[in-house]
Amino acid sequence: xxYDVAVDDMTVGQPAPAAQPETTxxxxxxxxxxxxxxxxxxxxxxxxxxxxxxxxxxxxxSVLQQPYRPIEIVVVxxxxxxxxxxxxxxxxxxxxxxxxHHRQPNQGLPASLNRGLALAAGEWITFIDxxxxxxxxxxAVQTAHLLADPTLAAVWGTTQMFAGGDDSQGIMLGxxxxxxxxxxxxxxxxxxxxxxxxxxxxDHGEDLDWYLRLKSHAELRQIKVAEIALFYRYxxxxxxxxxxDALLQNLQVLRKHIGRQRAEAGSPSVTKGGLPA
Numbered sequence: 001x002x003y004d005v006a007v008d009d010m011t012v013g014q015p016a017p018a019a020q021p022e023t024t025x026x027x028x029x030x031x032x033x034x035x036x037x038x039x040x041x042x043x044x045x046x047x048x049x050x051x052x053x054x055x056x057x058x059x060x061x062s063v064l065q066q067p068y069r070p071i072e073i074v075v076v077x078x079x080x081x082x083x084x085x086x087x088x089x090x091x092x093x094x095x096x097x098x099x100x101h102h103r104q105p106n107q108g109l110p111a112s113l114n115r116g117l118a119l120a121a122g123e124w125i126t127f128i129d130x131x132x133x134x135x136x137x138x139x140a141v142q143t144a145h146l147l148a149d150p151t152l153a154a155v156w157g158t159t160q161m162f163a164g165g166d167d168s169q170g171i172m173l174g175x176x177x178x179x180x181x182x183x184x185x186x187x188x189x190x191x192x193x194x195x196x197x198x199x200x201x202x203d204h205g206e207d208l209d210w211y212l213r214l215k216s217h218a219e220l221r222q223i224k225v226a227e228i229a230l231f232y233r234y235x236x237x238x239x240x241x242x243x244x245d246a247l248l249q250n251l252q253v254l255r256k257h258i259g260r261q262r263a264e265a266g267s268p269s270v271t272k273g274g275l276p277a
Contacts, residue, residue, distance in 0.1 A: 028104040030119065031092060043068070043139065043186070044122030048076045048112035052130030053083040055233065059130050060087075062231075064096050068139035072098040074116045079106030084130075110198040110206040113182075117197055123189055127182035133231040134183070141227045142186035154214065154222035156185045157229025164233065176228050180211040184230040191220055209256070216260065 045063050049056060063073060075088050088101045100119055104112075117125070124146065128134060135157070142155040158176035178184075195213045198206045214220060 028102070030103075031089075031101040042122055043071045043124045043126065043143070044116075044120035045071060045073045046076065046113060046116030046120060046125065046127045047073060047130060048078060048109055048116060048127075049080060049084055049088075049130040050078040050106065050109075050112075051080045051082045051084060053080075053087055055131040055235075056084060056087050058133055059128050060091055062133040062136075063128060064091075065136065066134065066139045067137075068143055069097075071139070072100065072121060074100045074119050075102065076112040076116045076119075077101065077103045078108070078112045079104065108200065108203065110200045110202055113206065114197040114200065117192055120189070124186055125189055125192065126186045128230075129183060131233045131235065132181075132183055133233070135228045135231065137227070138229040139186070141225065142229065145223065145225065146186065146188065151221055152188075152223060153191045153220040154185055154187045156222065156224045157227050158225075159184045159230045159232050160228050161232045161234055163235070173234060178224050180207045181230055181232060182207050182210075183232075194220060205252070 047059065047063075052059075060073065063071070073091075077084055077088060085101075085103065088099070092099045092101050102115060102119055104115065107115075113127070116127075124143070126139075126142075138157060142157060145155045146152055156178060159179050159181050160176045161173040163171045163173055191214065195210070195217060199209050202209060214222065
């Protein structure tokens with residue numbers, strides 16, 4: 001599942017002793033590892049992070065230990081002030097895979113995802129959050145489907161929630177499910193060209209909004225497979241778990257989606273109260 005990390009004098013979730021927290025906001029900066037870049041990296045993994053030192057190394061390791069190649073990792077460091085930058089730089093220097101480290105003032109998750117898309121060189125796109133992990137065969141399973149069927153736009157695996165800090169075993173919570181977490185999917189780049197990027201006006205629910213836009217395009221075929229793709233870590237600070245603001249914004253995303261559908265069908269729009277106008 002997740003991976004124990006011991007690289008030089010850095011342990012899971014901890015920067016090297018020499019790393020100091022960043023206390024000032026710096027202008028945007030992009031650093032690319034010196035690893036020999038493929039002419040056209042097939043898969044770009046976008047990893048947005050804000051103060052994610054606790055679990056970041058585990059997330060990166062779960063990507064690097066995928067047997068599938070070629071890949072590139074685009075880390076969008078959204079104004080972190082902890083040891084995040086030192087952890088990312090370690091992997092840039094280590095050169096186990098091409099890594100782009102983009103540093104920017106804090107702009108929020110949707111803007112970070114969009115920056116990652118702008119920097120991505122891959123024909124296929126996927127994502128991982130800094131506190132999650134991939135299943136060991138995620139890319140192998142999902143790329144097999146895209147390779148076998150050129151008409152497929154997206155493949156979604158299942159998500160398994162787990163609890164655990166540095167424990168590589170973790171405790172499974174409930175059964176795997178199909179959700180809208182971007183880390184459970186693999187997408188052709190053409191999907192984003194067709195339906196657009198993420199809504200920067202949203203504080204929560206940007207993945208749900210994007211998924212609903214994807215779903216509204218019947219010509220963009222997608223499938224759901226049973227294999228676990230993503231291990232979603234429950235650690236008490238997950239922004240959407242039990243937070244009224246996040247749940248409310250998800251409802252607003254759904255209302256907006258219904259409004260779009262009604263408009264396309266020529267039906268009355270949905271009012272604030274949730275009833276047809």
